[in-house]
Each structure stands twice: as structure tokens, then as C-alpha cells.
Amino acid sequence: MPMTDDKTIFDPEVVIPNTKRFFRFVFSLLKRRKKLIIIIVLIILALAAFRFLLARRYSPSTPKPKVVAVSVDKSFEFPALSNQGKPTGNKIRLKIAQVEKTNQVIVKDQTFTAKNNKLFLIVNLEMKNDATAPLNLLPGDLIRLTYNNDDNNKYAPDLHNNLVLISAISTKLDRVGFVIPDGARNLKLLIGELEGKKESIAVEFSS
Structure with a gap:
């Protein structure tokens, strides 16, 4: 069974680039998720505003007294x-x-x-x-x-x-x-x- 060279595992030239790539991936994922959350919130607000305007337009209003x-x-x-x-x-x-x-x-x-x-x-x-x-x-x-x-x-x-x-x-x-x-x-x-x-x-x- 082949043995992994410990020097390869802990070699800074190998570990540091891999770590950087990992953090870039995490930050990219969080950034995409943040954009997704913002988009969802904007959609919810737009739907709420549309329902409010629709309700005001079609709700029966009490006529002014004569x-x-x-x-x-x-x-x-x-x-x-x-x-x-x-x-x-x-x-x-x-x-x-x-x-x-x-x-x-x-x-x-x-x-x-x-x-x-x-x-x-x-x-x-x-x-x-x-x-x-x-x-x-x-x-x-x-x-x-x-x-x-x-x-x-x-x-x-x-x-x-x-x-x-x-x-x-x-x-x-x-x-x-x-x-x-x-x-x-x-x-x-x-x-x-x-x-x-x-x-x-x-x-x-x-x-």
C-alpha cells in the first residue's frame, strides 16, 4: 500500500494555494447566496406592493355624503x-x-x-x-x-x-x-x- 509523503501534505507550496482556492469558493458561494436572498426579498416586496395597489383600486370605497x-x-x-x-x-x-x-x-x-x-x-x-x-x-x-x-x-x-x-x-x-x-x-x-x-x-x- 503506497504511503503519502508527509512533506507533500504539509508543503506550504501545496497547502496555501489549496486553502486560497477553498476560501475563494466559500466567498463566491456566500456572495451568490447573498444576491439570491436580495432577489427573493425584492420579489416579495414587489408582490406585496402589487397586492396593496390592487386592493386599493378595487376595494369598495364609502361615497361622500351629499x-x-x-x-x-x-x-x-x-x-x-x-x-x-x-x-x-x-x-x-x-x-x-x-x-x-x-x-x-x-x-x-x-x-x-x-x-x-x-x-x-x-x-x-x-x-x-x-x-x-x-x-x-x-x-x-x-x-x-x-x-x-x-x-x-x-x-x-x-x-x-x-x-x-x-x-x-x-x-x-x-x-x-x-x-x-x-x-x-x-x-x-x-x-x-x-x-x-x-x-x-x-x-x-x-x-
Whole structure:
């Protein structure tokens, strides 16, 4: 059996070139792998960007609300109520500030869109309490709506808060809302207590 010459194995002229070739091979392999990793990462990023743009293009977007508004700016005084809904002897000034006609309304952070040829009529209110104690009011009982010259049918608000608390010496913003036909005309608000006389306010939009 032939024996390997130890001098050949440990000969620097043989070992050093072989070692250099080995390290060049390793570095070349790592370099190719690094390029491959970069290419894979770039492909993943490109696919992610493509999916994002595709999703933005074809995802359904919420249409912007269509709103027309008219200023009313009329004030009324009504008996203030306790937390139990009983008269307190104080007064709350209720101001009909503005009326809006829109196809969308936000209730408790949820957007509702009118359907089936309907619209929302939103009545924006300001309630002023000059007393030094908190008082309440029921706006939903104080406002009714008629339209299309039909005075026989008086509509209560579809959207309203119940007993609204107005802090002492403060003004509270609130609203009530009605669902109306898209083609409703001759809108009138009737303002007054349930068993009392009501004042009529014509609501006329410019468009």
C-alpha cells in the first residue's frame, strides 16, 4: 500500500494555494447566496406592493355624503325636566339652529346610508341651561315633521336621544333626525309640547 509523503501534505507550496482556492469558493458561494436572498426579498416586496395597489383600486370605497343645509336660527323655551322626567320649574332655551338634508348619517361611530329613495332630514339643536344645576329636556317630544302639504300626518323623529342632560350654566348640542322620501316637498317643522300649541317652521332648501 503506497504511503503519502508527509512533506507533500504539509508543503506550504501545496497547502496555501489549496486553502486560497477553498476560501475563494466559500466567498463566491456566500456572495451568490447573498444576491439570491436580495432577489427573493425584492420579489416579495414587489408582490406585496402589487397586492396593496390592487386592493386599493378595487376595494369598495364609502361615497361622500351629499348634504344641503339651511339655517333656521329660531329659539323656544320649554320646561326643564328632572332625571325622572318631572318638571323642575326651570326653563331650557331650545334653538333650532340648522336643518340638513343628506343621504348619510353617523350614529355611534357607524355610518348609515339612506336607501330605497329615502333621505335623512337632520335638525341640529342647541339647548341652553342658565340654571346653576343640571337639567334635562326631551327634544324628541318637542319636534314633529310634515311634508307634501299633508297636515294630517305628523312624524316623530326616527333618530333622537331620550332624556338629554344639559349641565349647569351651559349649552348642549344635539340633533334629531327624520327619514323622508327623496322627493318630499313643503317640509315643515312643528315645535311645541305634546299637549300644547305648536309653531310651524317652513324648511326651504335652495337645491
